[in-house]
Amino acid sequence: MTQWLRANLLIGLIGLVSSALSVAQAQPIEVEGQKFEPTVQVGGQTLNLNGVGLRRRAIFKVYVAGLYVAQKSTNAAALINDKGARRVSLRMLRDVDADSFIDSFNDGLKNNLSEVQLASLKPQIDALAATLKSIGEAKKGDAINFDYTPESGTRISVNGQERGNAIVGADFFPAVMRIWLGEKPADESLKKGMLGA
Numbered sequence: 001m002t003q004w005l006r007a008n009l010l011i012g013l014i015g016l017v018s019s020a021l022s023v024a025q026a027q028p029i030e031v032e033g034q035k036f037e038p039t040v041q042v043g044g045q046t047l048n049l050n051g052v053g054l055r056r057r058a059i060f061k062v063y064v065a066g067l068y069v070a071q072k073s074t075n076a077a078a079l080i081n082d083k084g085a086r087r088v089s090l091r092m093l094r095d096v097d098a099d100s101f102i103d104s105f106n107d108g109l110k111n112n113l114s115e116v117q118l119a120s121l122k123p124q125i126d127a128l129a130a131t132l133k134s135i136g137e138a139k140k141g142d143a144i145n146f147d148y149t150p151e152s153g154t155r156i157s158v159n160g161q162e163r164g165n166a167i168v169g170a171d172f173f174p175a176v177m178r179i180w181l182g183e184k185p186a187d188e189s190l191k192k193g194m195l196g197a
Helices: 003-025 076-081 098-112 115-120 122-135 172-181 188-194
Strands: 029-031 034-036 039-042 045-057 060-069 086-092 143-149 153-158 161-167
Touching: 029 045, 034 060, 039 060, 039 086, 039 143, 045 188, 060 172, 060 188, 076 172, 086 172, 098 122, 098 172, 115 122, 122 153, 122 161, 122 172, 143 172, 153 172, 172 188
Parallel strands: none
Antiparallel strands: 029 034, 039 045, 045 060, 060 086, 086 143, 143 153, 153 161
8 A cells, every 4th residue: 555545544534533523522412311402502602511410309300400601611610700601501300389499599599609699699689589480380391591691691591482581790690500510519410510520
């Protein structure tokens, strides 16, 4: 075999391997039957799937959560403090009534924020509770997205339909992210999954 032919075969093989890898990377990730696309659009920006995890409460599987960010990272603090657009996408695996959802969010915030931080965010926390209350029961199969953009703040949508008003404030979305990625997360294995660790 000539040197030229060998070199061309090698280049062809490298091209095939690299094509196969890019196809593999572009596949949705599936957890508990819930598919998460590798990228989404939030506020006109393309975000990448950082990781996906399962939220359990006692023996029950409650939801699967995917985190979308501009730059992937396994550093929780960097992801929380990022100033850019982000999405946390929940896929419900069981029915959860609004009061239980609100209590769970409030517990997560209290576990990860100081009294001073909670007091300063009270208007936003109340707005979140009002939006969740207006949604009512989160049904098995629902997709609930928490989207943040610097221009609009935090928006909540259920199955693609926006609910409530945008919750303004650059400090609010990082506070919500601490529920899942903070020092005392709702679920350690969920945190690990969302970090892609």
